[in-house]
Amino acid sequence: MVEDTVMNNTAKEAILQRIRAALGDEQTGWGARKKSAREDTRNLKTERGYRTHSEMNKQQRVRLFVRHVEEYKARVSEISEQELPQTVADICSAEKVEKLVIPPGLDEKWLPGPESGLTYLSDEPDQLSHDELDNSDAVLTGCFRAVAQTGTIVLNAGLGQGRRALTLIPDFHICVVRREQVTGIVPEVFWELEPVIREEGAPVTFISGPSATSDIELDRVEGVHGPRRLHVVIV
């Protein structure tokens, strides 16, 4: 182990030295000035002439989001929050879902009652095993944000979303998005994620439609390894 550390340090020193030599730090006099010049480049502000905010209002954002998600061949329902339990029950019965995975912190008011015949698999207090998740039929989650410009759902493993495996192994993902969670363009969601990353280092997942491959003669096939079906419910 000691030897490993020595090895690693030698490689590290060697690489750093190569970089400094490549950038001209090794020279004396003129080179020394050059080094401080390149440190200055670090403080140079990147010209961000691109759009960082969108002009769309909430209605426009939701319309655009729906259009883009539908292009990905995901299904979309738009309902009021009171209708959620009934909608979830309807989706589950249409897709023959019996075992539904529920992440910690999901609002219980969203869940259909016992008359739906659904079995809920909860990830707490004990985590579900990979096999239990594989044998489930679907997962129901909320999200952190959605992006209208690209039709993307953003998860950050927060309450009502659960750890990453929950939205990965089940074959069908039902995702609830509140209208006010829909942001306009990509930079806005990165801006909102920044504190989450800095403070918690939470894992972040972007989902833009079900998984897909075009590896065989560029023929698009939807549904490879993640959930093959995605249903977005906008409330």
Place this chain on the structure above:
Amino acid sequence: MASSQTGIQPPFEKTARSFLENTQLRGNLGHATRTIRDKRQGVVDEMPDWEELREAGRQIKQKVMQNLDHYLLQLEESVTGAGGVVHWARDAAEANRIILDLIKERGETEAVKVKSLTTDEIGLNKALEKEDILALETDLAELIVQMAGDEPSHILVPAIHKNRTEIRDLFREKLGKPDLTDNPAELTEAARRYLRKKFLSANIGISGSNFAVAETGTVAVVESEGNGRMCTTLPQTLISVLGIEKIIPTWQDLEVFMQLLPRSSTAERMNPYNTFWTGTTDGDGPQEFHLVLLDNGRTRVLADPAGRDTLHCIRCSACLNVCPVYERTGGHAYHSVYPGPIGAILTPQLRGLSDKSAASLPYASSLCGACYEVCPVKINIPEILVHLRGRVVRHNKSRGGIRGRVNPERLGMKLLAWTLRSRSRYERAQKVARKGQRWFMHDEVISKLPGMLSGWTDKRDLRPVPEQTFREWWRTRS
């Protein structure tokens, strides 16, 4: 799989011809590149601020290269602070050794792997195989290529050279499913079932990485199929290889590249899945994370200020899809994991110009400039190609000893330069040429020159010196 990185490879012009004769390959490639090209244009045209994004991307990458040592140290600190372990590797052998030891220390013999050019570059799969460890490729195309014992031919669509019938036959044999049809959906389903078992039980995941944020220690994997999420989420231990040039300074910088990359690469507004992880998270995903920082020639690229921008590449493959040379020869003719225009500048710089095969690549271009126009980070590929051609010539001269100095091409060029420097010499040369060219002219063109000069007429006809030049006409005017 990456045998292209080991042993002596033939130069581009030697093998390009045989690939040109493969009509299946040309058909597939033509169809594929045309499709992606048109789709890309559509999603780029949607973006009124595309040029501003490209410029921001270029500036960020330039800043990174000028301060690479600083950002690497910052990344090491942030990844370590978030619970990860950072390793440094000077070359392929060192990186492979680190990964091998990590797997062996955990008593494992199998790992699931996400498609990664960087791990192909270092020949990781072969290195592991020698020690009886299987690195299972989980990207559909890479799986096909691995099963066939073949090599990838496109950065993004590695099995672009295989059609559905070939893939069906391969799966029938290797997956033991004699009833498979050649329907892509059915073939994909067969691969899904086979790989799912592997994912659920794997203890080691191996990935490359698209970006790493120095400030936060966040690593990104961008993908379509979900195998990347599987490999970076389900195993207990995750090992990621990062080329040192893939680093970016801040989290905010990701917003630039996450707009540039998907539209340039798969021609989508956003690719289906992106995973961003920061070290390890209790109770979620791998509990052990190892990041291997790889040099393997990158600092050599950095040392040439005129070629340095090559390191800005984010591996989108847009330049391949617009390249008239790539479209006709395909990726294999480049004998490198990095084909196409970007490969033509990256490979010779990574491997050095003493590698004859790599040194032939700067000539595999018509310098049409289409690659520069589509590059999301504005790498001026044609300019670097010309620069590298100059370096190849100077390199051969300095290595060639006395033979390099009296090389006929070099002497010819010197003679030509001397001739063109004076008006009288130039005009005399024209007169001589006008007399001499009669022997080689057919139908008003010169289509075959003898001996050493034949290189000029092998692939095109030359226009002869006209009966009367402009200067001669001007003099007779008054």
